[in-house]
Amino acid sequence: MLQLENLDVCYGSFKALSDINMTVDTGELVVLLGANGAGKSTLFNAISGLIKPAAGDIRFEDKHLNGMKPNAVVSSGVVQCAEGRKLFPQMSVHQNLMMGAYVHRRDRDGNKKRLNEVLELFPILEDKAGQPAGSLSGGQQQMVAIGRAMMSRPRLLMLDEPSLGLAPLVVKQMFETIQQINSLGTTVLLAEQNAFAALKIAHRAYVMENGRLVMEGDREAMLGNEEVRKAYIGA
């Protein structure tokens, strides 16, 4: 579904990503592990069209995403839910969710159906629909952010650190919902520092260090790998 080939990304003279080769197959939930500053957000921003790669190829289904504008990438079916949530805090939860439906604004019936599906994933948001998004708890704001991304009807959903700053119980629920989104048919690429929880729901994972992919494997291989456990799980 998604193929990255020999991808390089630079900020001026600093090479943030070097020679990235990665695939995500339809239906998979793939986790990208890496410490702060490893390059995970840079990779997502390159796929989303927010940063232009210096070299290499980004293919999604039959399209080359390199050089595409971010809104065209979303229309192609690749949607990013960015780190830090980036909601419109003064606008209501409902308005925030509907912002995600902008690319499908002519399909009112489809958007209504999709909104119901999103509210089934996050029932608490139905009660909060009229409240300003900024008044919600951190976990609820993260639900709005993922819900907004789902309103764009992604075939590939990219989640950047969705568990950041959330309480442990909320993190557990968040990972369960991400797994549910995947099992309902959306392919997921998930960047996480919460390695153990992420690997438990993953099919496969990559490890990124200093802008390079240094390891790849399926869930069992990663959970059983001593280097991964030492560096990212702490056991």
Ligand code: ATP
């Ligand atoms: P985090 O989880 O902290 O966001 P990350 O793995 O997502 O980490 P990136 O944010 O992609 O890492 O950063 C990768 C590298 O690129 C870091 O060394 C960072 O300092 C650098 N970097 C990121 N954005 C810029 C920018 N706009 N200009 C220059 N350097 C940048």
